[in-house]
Structure formats: C-alpha cells, structure tokens
Amino acid sequence: MYELLLFGQLPRARHEQLLKILAGVAAMQPQRVLERHVVYRPQREPDEPGSNLRRGASQGIVQKQVKQTVARDLYFTQMVQTLTEEDFKEQKSAAPWTLQFNDVPDTGDKGVTVRMVSSTDFVEGDPHAYMVGFGNKVVSEYYVEGHRYVHKNILILLHRVLTEPGPQSAEQSPKPSLPTFDSLSSLDPSGTYILQASIRVVDNGSPALIDAGVEELKAFKDLLKGCVELDAPDRLLLDTRVKYQPKSFANLPPAAAA
Amino acid sequence: MQSTSSMTTEDLKALDVARNRAAAMVKSLEVIEGDLMHHEPLPNWPSLQKSSALLLRNITFLLESTATNHDALQRMHSYPLAAFPGQSQSNLLHQLLRKKLEPHVEDWISEGLGHASKFCEMGEFGEGPTVGQKEGGLDEYDVSELWEWAGPAENDIARQVFTAEDEDDEDEDDEGEDEDEEDEPMKDAAPAKENEPPRLPLGTVLTYMSTGAVPKVVDRAKDLRDQQAALKRQQAPAGMR
Numbered sequence: 065m066y067e068l069l070l071f072g073q074l075p076r077a078r079h080e081q082l083l084k085i086l087a088g089v090a091a092m093q094p095q096r097v098l099e100r101h102v103v104y105r106p107q108r109e110p111d112e113p114g115s116n117l118r119r120g121a122s123q124g125i126v127q128k129q130v131k132q133t134v135a136r137d138l139y140f141t142q143m144v145q146t147l148t149e150e151d152f153k154e155q156k157s158a159a160p161w162t163l164q165f166n167d168v169p170d171t172g173d174k175g176v177t178v179r180m181v182s183s184t185d186f187v188e189g190d191p192h193a194y195m196v197g198f199g200n201k202v203v204s205e206y207y208v209e210g211h212r213y214v215h216k217n218i219l220i221l222l223h224r225v226l227t228e229p230g231p232q233s234a235e236q237s238p239k240p241s242l243p244t245f246d247s248l249s250s251l252d253p254s255g256t257y258i259l260q261a262s263i264r265v266v267d268n269g270s271p272a273l274i275d276a277g278v279e280e281l282k283a284f285k286d287l288l289k290g291c292v293e294l295d296a297p298d299r300l301l302l303d304t305r306v307k308y309q310p311k312s313f314a315n316l317p318p319a320a321a322a
Numbered sequence: 323m324q325s326t327s328s329m330t331t332e333d334l335k336a337l338d339v340a341r342n343r344a345a346a347m348v349k350s351l352e353v354i355e356g357d358l359m360h361h362e363p364l365p366n367w368p369s370l371q372k373s374s375a376l377l378l379r380n381i382t383f384l385l386e387s388t389a390t391n392h393d394a395l396q397r398m399h400s401y402p403l404a405a406f407p408g409q410s411q412s413n414l415l416h417q418l419l420r421k422k423l424e425p426h427v428e429d430w431i432s433e434g435l436g437h438a439s440k441f442c443e444m445g446e447f448g449e450g451p452t453v454g455q456k457e458g459g460l461d462e463y464d465v466s467e468l469w470e471w472a473g474p475a476e477n478d479i480a481r482q483v484f485t486a487e488d489e490d491d492e493d494e495d496d497e498g499e500d501e502d503e504e505d506e507p508m509k510d511a512a513p514a515k516e517n518e519p520p521r522l523p524l525g526t527v528l529t530y531m532s533t534g535a536v537p538k539v540v541d542r543a544k545d546l547r548d549q550q551a552a553l554k555r556q557q558a559p560a561g562m563r
Binding site for chain 1: 366367368519520521522524525527528529530531532533534535
C-alpha cells in the first residue's frame with residue numbers, strides 16, 4: 065500500500081482553534097487517538113557500504129565477478145497498539161498489536177511525500193517474541209496522542225508525541241504495564257502539535273491512481289493555506305534504514321587497537 | 323543635454339542610478355496594478371503584502387539615491403539640441419521641459435497634504451492652518467515617533483491575535499471573576515511566551531517517530547527567528563526615512 069503524506073506544525077496555543085476548524089472542514093467531530101508505538105531495530109549491524117565489493121579480493125582476480133550483490137538495507141520497524149483512556153486508568157492493555165513497516169519515501173518531487181507502507185495485525189501469540197525471534201531488538205517506546213478526522217479520502221491526524229519522562233532506559237522488552245497518562249510528557253518541550261494529512265492508495269501499480277491522490281492532497285493543502293502550512297518534509301527525515309556507523313578506535317577491543 | 327563636457331562621470335552616475343531606481347519602482351507599481359486589475363478573485367493577502375513591501379523598498383531606494391545625489395540633480399537642466407526630433411517626439415520633449423508637476427499630480431499632493439494637515443503641522447508644505455486642523459497638532463518629531471511605535475506595536479497585536487487563544491479559553495472557564503481583570507490575560511501572555519521553550523523542528527520529531535533516536539535539541543527555528551530579527555533591525559532605519 066502506498067501512503068501519500070503532508071505535514072504541518074502548529075503551536076500549542078492554536079490547537080483548540082484548529083480542532084474546531086478541522087471539525088468544520090471535515091464535517092465530523094474529532095475522534096480521539098491514543099497509540100503506543102514500540103520501535104524495533106535489527107540486532108545485526110549493517111554492513112559497511114561497499115564492503116561487498118572488496119570481499120575476497122585476493123582470490124577474485126582470476127574469477128570474473130559474476131554479480132555484485134548489493135548490501136541489503138536493514139530497517140526499523142514498529143509495533144503499534146491502539147489504546148483508550150480506560151487502558152491508561154487500568155495501566156494495562158490487552159489491545160491487539162499491529163506490525164508497521166514504513167519504507168523510505170520515494171525519490172522524485174511530487175509535492176507530497178510518497179512511501180510504501182505495510183501493516184500486519186497480530187492475531188495471536190506473543191508479538192514481542194516474534195519480533196525478537198526475527199533478530200530485532202527494542203529501541204524505544206513512545207505514545208501518540210491526538211485526534212483524527214476523515215475528509216473525503218484524506219485521513220487528517222492532529223497529534224503530538226508523548227514520551228515517558230526520565231532518561232531512556234535500555235529496555236529489552238516493552239513494559240508490561242502502562243504509565244499513567246498524566247505522567248507522560250510531550251517530546252517537544254513547547255508542546256507543538258503536528259498535523260498530518262495522508263491518503264492511502266492500494267498498491268496495484270497504477271500511477272494514475274497515485275496522481276489522483278496527490279492532486280486531492282494538494283487541493284487540501286490549498287484549502288488550509290493561511291491556516292496551517294502543509295508541506296512535504298525532506299525524504300531522508302523519514303528514513304527508516306539503519307545507518308552504518310563506523311566503529312571508532314575507542315570502542316575497539318584492546319588487542320585490535322594495538 | 324547641450325554640453326556633456328560640463329557633466330562629470332559622477333553626475334552621469336547619479337542620473338543613471340535615479341533612472342534605474344525609478345524604472346524598478348514603475349515596474350513594481352505595474353505589477354501591483356496588473357494583479358489588482360486582472361485577477362478576478364483578488365490575489366490573496368500574502369502576495370499583496372509581498373508586492374506592497376517590494377514597492378515600498380523600491381521607493382525607499384529611489385528616495386535614498388535622490389537624497390544622496392541631491393546637489394548634482396538640483397544643478398541639472400535639460401537643453402534640447404537643435405537636432406532633437408521635436409516633431410516626432412513632442413510628448414517626450416514636453417515631459418523633459420516641464421518645470422512644474424502635471425495638474426493631476428498636483429491635485430494628488432494637495433489632497434494628501436489636506437488629509438495630513440487635519441492632525442499634524444505642515445510647516446513649510448502647508449498653506450497655514452486649514453479648517454479641519456485642531457490646536458496642537460503633531461509636529462514632525464511626533465509623527466516619526468508615532469511611526470516608530472506603530473510598526474512594532476502592530477506586530478505585537480497580530481502575534482497576540484494568533485497565539486493567545488488558550489488564554490481566551492481559560493477566560494471562559496472562570497467567567498464569574500474576570501469582569502474587572504479583562505486585560506490580565508494579555509499581560510500574562512507576553513512573559514509566558516518568553517519562558518516557553520523553543521519549538522522542536524518538525525524533522526526531529528519525524529526522525530524520532532521513524533527511528534526512535536533520541537533527538538538532540540537543535541534549535542533551528544530560533545536561529546531563523548534571530549536571523550530575521552537582525553535583518554529587520556538592519557532594514558528598520560532605511561524604512562523610516
């Protein structure tokens with residue numbers, strides 16, 4: 065499935081105002097959204113770029129290089145759980161989890177961000193054990209709080225990111241209990257809200273369908289002009305690939321460093 | 323011009339600068355006129371604002387250049403040569419030889435002075451106190467002081483209109499007590515604004531949401547604001563003239 069995206073930012077002071085404006089635009093009441101996101105990354109470190117070309121150079125001289133396999137990218141994935149206010153009161157939730165994967169946005173400037181996404185619901189079993197079994201580890205957890213509207217084909221999500229206060233501890237698994245809602249603090253200290261307008265397009269390889277979605281999203285952007293400036297952010301800001309980080313000398317074991 | 327020998331290169335340069343500035347000003351005037359005439363729904367306010375700011379800047383540049391080359395421009399007169407094609411270019415000739423302003427331009431000026439004389443002393447420009455003038459009108463100093471105050475004050479008001487919504491909401495909650503302290507929220511709004519931590523760039527939040535990386539606090543928004551403020555301070559003296 066393809067996702068077309070536009071983002072805008074607005075100060076906390078204008079949040080109430082925009083809620084009302086969007087309710088008028090979409091002709092519906094805002095729907096409360098509370099989500100818990102757990103970010104996973106592969107345990108394996110990515111290969112150094114170009115290392116596949118150097119490998120086995122001494123024997124490779126006489127051999128023709130049959131094919132050069134490109135180093136496969138490793139990606140961050142997420143598990144998402146849709147929560148309710150009651151879940152926070154009881155401090156635990158039995159809501160089902162969903163595995164979400166967002167690809168790096170496409171190159172090419174359409175005026176909106178286009179990326180491939182896939183989401184798979186866990187029906188049964190332990191999602192965390194599944195993720196770890198595939199060689200992933202937990203990186204961090206955050207909560208998304210906000211409101212959702214639907215306007216024509218556009219999903220409008222006015223949200224902010226909440227985190228648990230205190231330093232990010234090195235958790236090995238998602239916490240079994242939820243924190244109280246009041247103890248969560250906004251990631252952005254100024255409490256800025258993010259407006260995300262998105263259209264989901266079925267992946268049937270039809271460029272015309274994507275273009276129609278792009279046009280509709282751009283029309284929505286024009287509609288909100290002067291109210292919230294929606295824009296497509298730099299695609300690398302939404303990069304979900306794991307970056308290769310060269311080991312510094314300080315981290316090498318003593319024998320290797322000497 | 324009859325004797326180019328009497329004109330120095332500086333004089334020529336002064337004329338040339340004035341001509342360029344005037345041409346730029348005419349061009350931006352034409353753009354605004356075209357926008358207003360030909361766009362069936364009027365152009366939106368940001369673009370109008372932009373073109374009027376551009377026009378203002380061009381006028382400022384023109385005034386600056388004529389002020390710096392005032393002496394040279396004052397000395398100049400036009401003497402058409404005999405070889406000038408007076409028959410075919412009579413309009414241009416009349417324009418060049420004209421010493422006074424055109425009648426309708428004079429009307430504009432007197433109209434503007436008439437409006438101004440209702441609230442300030444005209445000094446050398448006015449024709450004595452007019453009917454509408456009150457006693458103790460503003461003098462030149464008062465007028466410039468008013469303008470220096472009005473620009474920033476207008477900005478402040480606009481900012482309050484756009485950002486003070488939450489204070490208004492609090493007002494509605496305790497309606498019973500706020501009759502006598504209506505101005506309070508506005509006073510409170512300003513200091514609270516300064517204490518507010520800087521806004522996190524959108525990119526940082528998006529990166530955090532996709533990779534879970536703890537964002538470093540890079541305050542690009544504030545840098546940008548500071549930069550714009552510094553630019554404004556630089557432009558302010560030019561705009562006041």
